[in-house]
Amino acid sequence: MRRRPLVAPTPDLAAVVRVRLFAALRERAGWGERLIPLGASLTNAADLWRQLALDDSPAAGVGELPPSIRVAINQAFAAPDTPLRPGDEVAFLPPISGG
Amino acid sequence: MPTPNPGQPIVVxxxxxxxxxxxxxxxxxxxxxxxxxxxxxxxxxxxxxTTASGEPLEALELEHYPGMSEAQLRAIAEACAARHGVGAVLVAHRVGRIGPGEAIVLVAVQADRRGPAQRCVQELLEDLKHHAPFWKQEWSGGSGTWVTGNTPL
Structure with missing residues (x-):
C-alpha cells in the first residue's frame, strides 16, 4: 500500500497535491481524486476547499470549509490550516457513519 | 494491569x-x-x-478510505486498550455491500476483569463510529442515500 501519493519528481510538477473526496462529497463533486498545483493563494486544505468550490451551501459564509467536514493529510486527521507540502495527499471527509 | 499477549494484542x-x-x-x-x-x-x-426512515433496506454499502481506515481503527484500538489496561483486542469491520442481517462489526476484548473488558468494548465501538473513516449508504427502492449520522446509543 502506498501511503504517499505518486507525484512526478520533475520541478514543474513537484508542487502538486493529490486531493481526495469521499462518499456524498465525492458524488456531489463528480470526482474522487485530482492533482492540484499549490500556489501563493493555495497553501492549505481550507484554500483548496474554497478554490475547488466544494461547498454547496447557499447560506452565509458560502465557500468556507464547514466544521462538519474533516481534513486528513497523508491519511491522518489534520487542521484545515496546516501548511501543505508538495506530494501531500489531502482528503475531505464528510461526517463519519461507521460501525 | 494484565500482561499483554506476546502474540498479537491488537488485531484489526x-x-x-x-x-x-x-x-x-x-x-x-x-x-x-x-x-x-x-x-x-x-x-x-x-x-x-430497515432504513433510517423506516423503508425496507436492500443493502448497506460501506465506503472507506483504504489505508487510513485500517490505521485509524488500529490507533483507536491501541488507545482504548492502553486506557483500560486490557490484554487483547479484536476489531473486524465489513466494507462494501452488506445485506440485511449480515454482520458489519465485531469487537472483542480480553482483560483481567469484566469492568475493563466491557468498558473497552463500548468505548472502542463509540470511538470507531465517530473517528474511523467509514460512510454508510442505504439502498432502498433502487436508490442510495448517504447516512449522515450514527444511530442513538
Missing amino acids: QLLEAPFQPLELLAAWQGNLGPAAPAAESHFIGRVRP
Whole structure:
C-alpha cells in the first residue's frame, strides 16, 4: 500500500497535491481524486476547499470549509490550516457513519 | 494491569466478504493460546432490515478510505486498550455491500476483569463510529442515500 501519493519528481510538477473526496462529497463533486498545483493563494486544505468550490451551501459564509467536514493529510486527521507540502495527499471527509 | 499477549494484542481486520462472527472469534481466541484471561467481552453489530426512515433496506454499502481506515481503527484500538489496561483486542469491520442481517462489526476484548473488558468494548465501538473513516449508504427502492449520522446509543 502506498501511503504517499505518486507525484512526478520533475520541478514543474513537484508542487502538486493529490486531493481526495469521499462518499456524498465525492458524488456531489463528480470526482474522487485530482492533482492540484499549490500556489501563493493555495497553501492549505481550507484554500483548496474554497478554490475547488466544494461547498454547496447557499447560506452565509458560502465557500468556507464547514466544521462538519474533516481534513486528513497523508491519511491522518489534520487542521484545515496546516501548511501543505508538495506530494501531500489531502482528503475531505464528510461526517463519519461507521460501525 | 494484565500482561499483554506476546502474540498479537491488537488485531484489526477489514473484510470485503460476509463473515461469521463466531467463527472469527473462535479463530482469534485460538491464536491467543490456551491461557485465556478471566474476562472477555464481545459486541456483534448486524445490518438492520430497515432504513433510517423506516423503508425496507436492500443493502448497506460501506465506503472507506483504504489505508487510513485500517490505521485509524488500529490507533483507536491501541488507545482504548492502553486506557483500560486490557490484554487483547479484536476489531473486524465489513466494507462494501452488506445485506440485511449480515454482520458489519465485531469487537472483542480480553482483560483481567469484566469492568475493563466491557468498558473497552463500548468505548472502542463509540470511538470507531465517530473517528474511523467509514460512510454508510442505504439502498432502498433502487436508490442510495448517504447516512449522515450514527444511530442513538
